[in-house]
Amino acid sequence: DAGITQSPRHKVTETGTPVTLRCHQTENHRYMYWYRQDPGHGLRLIHYSYGVKDTDKGEVSDGYSVSRSKTEDFLLTLESATSSQTSVYFCAISVAGGIQETQYFGPGTRLLVL
Amino acid sequence: AQSVTQPDIHITVSEGASLELRCNYSYGATPYLFWYVQSPGQGLQLLLKYFSGDTLVQGIKGFEAEFKRSQSSFNLRKPSVHWSDAAEYFCAVVFNDYKLSFGAGTTVTVRA
Numbered sequence: 001d002a003g004i005t006q007s008p009r010h011k012v013t014e015t016g017t018p019v020t021l022r023c024h025q026t027e028n029h030r031y032m033y034w035y036r037q038d039p040g041h042g043l044r045l046i047h048y049s050y051g052v053k054d055t056d057k058g059e060v061s062d063g064y065s066v067s068r069s070k071t072e073d074f075l076l077t078l079e080s081a082t083s084s085q086t087s088v089y090f091c092a093i094s095v096a097g098g099i100q101e102t103q104y105f106g107p108g109t110r111l112l113v114l
Numbered sequence: 115a116q117s118v119t120q121p122d123i124h125i126t127v128s129e130g131a132s133l134e135l136r137c138n139y140s141y142g143a144t145p146y147l148f149w150y151v152q153s154p155g156q157g158l159q160l161l162l163k164y165f166s167g168d169t170l171v172q173g174i175k176g177f178e179a180e181f182k183r184s185q186s187s188f189n190l191r192k193p194s195v196h197w198s199d200a201a202e203y204f205c206a207v208v209f210n211d212y213k214l215s216f217g218a219g220t221t222v223t224v225r226a
Binding site for chain 2: 033040041042043044045048058090101102103104105106107108
């Protein structure tokens with residue numbers, strides 16, 4: 001257990017509204033990631049962070065922004081939610097830095113955009 | 115182009131039978147390879163990983179995987195499946211620094 005929590009765990013929102021998902025870790029790991037999971041696509045990287053205020057885009061970053069103002073929290077914001085952003089969102093942390101990393105995942109947030 | 119493929123979307127296996135899940139990748143070098151399992155409604159759990167060395171890797175829950183460079187494959191196996199192994203399994207690969215690429219997943223159903 002890498003001490004990862006996500007909030008909220010479930011959310012229903014309306015198209016056009018902003019939504020923020022929170023990932024919190026208790027062990028001060030440097031690397032944090034946001035993925036979305038959709039049937040037939042596995043998990044796809046949205047954004048990741050390699051330190052406080054250091055973030056970069058992943059494969060499917062359009063319509064999403066992130067912020068990391070302190071080590072333990074990594075926030076994912078849907079600036080104006082669309083139905084195509086209905087998904088399950090997973091946060092992950094990397095315990096060891098470097099290319100041979102192992103990532104550990106949070107429990108996920110189910111988001112429904114109506 | 116770099117890619118990871120899981121050819122089987124869904125596999126059904128009888129309890130006690132053996133299981134093999136396929137994973138293939140396209141890459142010009144040897145990547146770092148992982149298998150994760152996701153039980154219904156849960157997050158992902160790491161089963162095993164391969165970085166280098168012995169090409170047969172042992173993992174948790176009785177799983178093993180074999181890296182075959184000539185076939186660009188990293189197949190997951192279990193000799194005797196239990197009902198609790200019903201889940202979705204993901205192969206994942208690190209091609210570039212810090213970025214995992216996932217296959218689409220294979221759903222395993224275990225019948226009594």
